[in-house]
Amino acid sequence: MDVIDVIKAKRDGHELTDEQIAFAIRSYTEEQMGDDQCAALLMAIFLNGMSRRETVTWTNAMIGSGTRMDFSGLGGPTADKHSTGGVGDKISLPLGPLVAAFGVRVPMLSGRGLGHTGGTLDKLESIAGFNVNVDSERLRAILTDVGVAIAAAGSDLAPADKRIYALRDVTGTVDSVPLIASSIMSKKIAAGADSLVLDVKVGSGAFMKDLEQAKILARTMVDLGNDAGVETSAVLTDMSTPLGRTIGNALEIEETREILAGGGPEDVVTLTVEFAERMLAAAGKTDVDVRAALQDGRAMDRWRRMVSAQGGDPDATLPTARHQHDILAEEDGYLGTLDALALGVASWRLGAGRARKEDAVQMGAGVRLHKTLGEQVRKGDPIATLYTDEESRFEPALDSALPGIVITQEQPSAREVVLATVEKQN
Numbered sequence: 001m002d003v004i005d006v007i008k009a010k011r012d013g014h015e016l017t018d019e020q021i022a023f024a025i026r027s028y029t030e031e032q033m034g035d036d037q038c039a040a041l042l043m044a045i046f047l048n049g050m051s052r053r054e055t056v057t058w059t060n061a062m063i064g065s066g067t068r069m070d071f072s073g074l075g076g077p078t079a080d081k082h083s084t085g086g087v088g089d090k091i092s093l094p095l096g097p098l099v100a101a102f103g104v105r106v107p108m109l110s111g112r113g114l115g116h117t118g119g120t121l122d123k124l125e126s127i128a129g130f131n132v133n134v135d136s137e138r139l140r141a142i143l144t145d146v147g148v149a150i151a152a153a154g155s156d157l158a159p160a161d162k163r164i165y166a167l168r169d170v171t172g173t174v175d176s177v178p179l180i181a182s183s184i185m186s187k188k189i190a191a192g193a194d195s196l197v198l199d200v201k202v203g204s205g206a207f208m209k210d211l212e213q214a215k216i217l218a219r220t221m222v223d224l225g226n227d228a229g230v231e232t233s234a235v236l237t238d239m240s241t242p243l244g245r246t247i248g249n250a251l252e253i254e255e256t257r258e259i260l261a262g263g264g265p266e267d268v269v270t271l272t273v274e275f276a277e278r279m280l281a282a283a284g285k286t287d288v289d290v291r292a293a294l295q296d297g298r299a300m301d302r303w304r305r306m307v308s309a310q311g312g313d314p315d316a317t318l319p320t321a322r323h324q325h326d327i328l329a330e331e332d333g334y335l336g337t338l339d340a341l342a343l344g345v346a347s348w349r350l351g352a353g354r355a356r357k358e359d360a361v362q363m364g365a366g367v368r369l370h371k372t373l374g375e376q377v378r379k380g381d382p383i384a385t386l387y388t389d390e391e392s393r394f395e396p397a398l399d400s401a402l403p404g405i406v407i408t409q410e411q412p413s414a415r416e417v418v419l420a421t422v423e424k425q426n
């Protein structure tokens with residue numbers, strides 16, 4: 001088989017055969033196909049799409065490029081959750097311990113932030129001593145003992161996706177439904193949980209700006225998961241405005257502790273409970289009072305045990321930034337817009353995120369919101385506080401944040417956090 005024939009077939013709008021797809025993924029992973037050829041193939045896929053069969057085969061080939069984890073020896077159901085990425089999205093942090101409190105094991109293999117969306121691992125590393133690099137033996141031990149672990153995905157989890165994703169990033173081929181779906185699902189299926197709930201974000205701060213496109217992506221991923229034997233469903237959630245009141249690593253850990261102590265912002269609690277109920281239902285537990293476990297300390301207890309098991313100090317004082325700057329309301333009215341992308345980029349520019357994989361992040365940097373969408377404000381009220389270790393970062397952060405904060409004279413209608421769901425097809 002010849003790589004050029006595979007590229008030409010997709011270029012000319014034909015469906016690739018299973019053999020052609022397996023050959024392409026193998027050749028690129030084994031470095032027999034060059035970046036130039038793979039880039040051409042990805043662009044042809046971007047322009048012409050892939051059928052359901054092609055997407056399944058492409059996903060399976062990426063799973064097969066590494067090892068599929070197996071938690072069947074743990075002697076109970078396992079459940080996982082994945083978010084397509086948002087601003088202030090710390091749901092995984094309270095969710096994992098909450099689900100574990102009901103006896104369902106949660107192996108969460110997470111990623112780092114890139115661009116304006118934060119990464120779960122960066123957030124956890126703001127806790128002194130917390131170690132995200134857990135080998136599979138230790139992961140199994142923590143899951144047996146505590147029931148939840150949040151760790152970095154090992155290099156053997158869908159390695160083909162790592163190479164292909166890096167190439168997509170620099171060739172304008174990221175935002176293609178079959179390529180996003182196969183990228184995410186190859187890693188999630190290989191991660192080995194029995195069930196998976198997907199949080200597909202929609203809005204300015206998300207990959208998918210439009211609900212209809214997001215539904216197509218969700219349906220593609222839900223079908224890929226279920227076809228591979230992982231009980232999968234998706235919830236489409238609003239990402240036009242940040243989740244909760246904090247954006248940034250240590251700031252989001254602080255809010256996580258509030259949620260686990262039975263408080264915290266209602267939008268974060270609502271989604272945490274929605275995802276927990278779905279994960280527990282997939283594990284056969286439907287008659288459970290999830291909110292009670294946030295109120296009575298059971299979820300907090302699991303969180304503290306997980307942090308300790310991964311080398312962290314659950315009572316550690318969190319890092320704070322050296323400088324802060326308040327954004328004040330310029331007139332009376334209602335907070336009509338609080339744009340997720342504008343505030344996510346601001347937080348990133350303050351130092352909470354990275355532009356390149358090798359960049360370091362500032363643990364205390366980010367944004368704290370004092371008002372939420374639709375709230376009444378008076379001239380001079382603080383709307384948000386920006387945090388950073390380097391004062392020179394305020395100006396570019398304000399350039400992004402200020403146009404995203406709009407005061408209106410009419411109160412905007414109440415925000416729906418859950419926009420739609422996509423269930424397993426029978």
Ligand code: URA
Binds near residue numbers: 084165180
């Ligand atoms: N996240 C991934 O892992 N892959 C994509 O293609 C997009 C988001």
